[in-house]
Amino acid sequence: MSLDRRLREGLGRIAAGIDPDVDWHLRRAVRGARRRVVLRRASATLAAAAVIITSLVIAPRALDALSSLTRRPPAGHPVPTVAEPTTVGNQAIAGTYRRSVPAGNPDVRSNHLAGRWIIELRPEGTMAVTAPASFTGVLSGSQFQVQADTLRTTLFIQDVCSNLPVPTYRWTRVGERLRFTPIDDRCGARVALLASGPWVSDG
Amino acid sequence: MGLVRRSSQRDTDARAPVNLEGRHEDQADVAYAWLFREEFAAVVRTAFLILHDRQEAEDVAQEAFTQLLVHWRKVGRYERPEAWVRRVAIRLAARRLRREQLRAILHRSVDPPVPTLPVDVDLLRALRALAPQQRAAVALFYLEDRPMAEIAQILGCSKATVKVHLFKARKRLAELLGEEHVDVP
Numbered sequence: 054m055s056l057d058r059r060l061r062e063g064l065g066r067i068a069a070g071i072d073p074d075v076d077w078h079l080r081r082a083v084r085g086a087r088r089r090v091v092l093r094r095a096s097a098t099l100a101a102a103a104v105i106i107t108s109l110v111i112a113p114r115a116l117d118a119l120s121s122l123t124r125r126p127p128a129g130h131p132v133p134t135v136a137e138p139t140t141v142g143n144q145a146i147a148g149t150y151r152r153s154v155p156a157g158n159p160d161v162r163s164n165h166l167a168g169r170w171i172i173e174l175r176p177e178g179t180m181a182v183t184a185p186a187s188f189t190g191v192l193s194g195s196q197f198q199v200q201a202d203t204l205r206t207t208l209f210i211q212d213v214c215s216n217l218p219v220p221t222y223r224w225t226r227v228g229e230r231l232r233f234t235p236i237d238d239r240c241g242a243r244v245a246l247l248a249s250g251p252w253v254s255d256g
Numbered sequence: 257m258g259l260v261r262r263s264s265q266r267d268t269d270a271r272a273p274v275n276l277e278g279r280h281e282d283q284a285d286v287a288y289a290w291l292f293r294e295e296f297a298a299v300v301r302t303a304f305l306i307l308h309d310r311q312e313a314e315d316v317a318q319e320a321f322t323q324l325l326v327h328w329r330k331v332g333r334y335e336r337p338e339a340w341v342r343r344v345a346i347r348l349a350a351r352r353l354r355r356e357q358l359r360a361i362l363h364r365s366v367d368p369p370v371p372t373l374p375v376d377v378d379l380l381r382a383l384r385a386l387a388p389q390q391r392a393a394v395a396l397f398y399l400e401d402r403p404m405a406e407i408a409q410i411l412g413c414s415k416a417t418v419k420v421h422l423f424k425a426r427k428r429l430a431e432l433l434g435e436e437h438v439d440v441p
Contacts, residue, residue, distance in 0.1 A: 055435070056436065057426075060426075064395065064399040067380060068399055070375065071300055073297055075297060078292075078296055079296070079321075
């Protein structure tokens with residue numbers, strides 16, 4: 054007998070012994086398929102519900118959190134800039150002012166602040182500072198913000214008063230004289246510079 | 257020898273459709289039931305020649321037909337949905353066989369029992385020496401009497417690959433059975 058003939062006849066005989074209960078299997082297949090379809094639809098419904106819940110509940114909160122992050126500084130770190138400028142408020146004290154800082158205060162001495170200072174407060178909230186030659190600290194990029202009778206500023210925040218909160222001062226102006234009174238400033242050098250005497254306007 | 261081939265009158269088949277769980281049966285149910293009755297046993301037999309275990313073969317065929325029903329809306333429109341279900345069954349059988357072979361190596365199990373029927377036991381044992389794809393090619397060619405192109409479609413390979421499978425299978429079987437190996441055209 055050839056191999057081909059043996060294969061055809063032999064496999065045929067083997068297959069003839071396999072006679073499954075087709076109807077029983079058909080019912081089982083139908084049940085199994087329906088179960089899978091139901092499960093698949095349930096999964097799709099759950100997934101859709103999850104998407105809806107996420108978009109309705111979680112997403113707005115996440116957006117709020119994100120936007121507040123952009124508004125608020127990280128905790129425990131000094132604010133590098135003053136919040137949105139209030140040009141109307143800033144306008145109240147905008148101008149150029151001078152004063153001479155005496156050398157008596159220890160904070161003045163240790164930071165070489167003694168001498169003639171000029172500050173230019175611009176309406177948009179930037180602050181140009183001219184220091185005596187002895188002072189070597191960072192002055193560029195200083196800003197301020199006026200709200201009613203208070204002023205906040207980033208002066209000295211990069212070195213002399215680093216790692217301290219942004220200070221708040223009360224300002225008063227009488228004629229050509231501008232005075233700052235500290236409400237909250239932990240930096241002695243800045244208090245000595247800004248609040249130890251009046252600033253005189255250049256006119 | 258081989259299977260009774262499907263006629264083209266699937267929708268007008270005289271046999272009553274199976275009662276699908278009391279649900280109203282539409283044309284799709286009737287077509288699926290018709291295909292199931294026509295092809296299920298053949299798929300089980302082919303799977304048996306790959307797995308050599310009747311229960312496993314029935315499970316594999318069952319799973320393939322369940323998948324067919326899940327995808328019936330799409331596959332039912334194919335020209336030959338029976339080729340799709342065979343392909344799934346053979347893939348499942350090959351995967352299960354590889355798993356069983358690995359398990360047998362791990363546990364040093366003995367060969368599965370052969371059917372207690374007057375069959376060519378030597379042939380059945382020799383088939384076990386073939387790779388899953390070779391077993392599938394032999395079953396489709398010799399048992400189901402399918403042409404090369406159709407076997408290639410079911411196995412998801414080219415006709416040339418099917419010829420290689422069959423050539424190697426015949427060569428190996430001839431060695432094991434002490435038969436002369438003559439390649440078929």
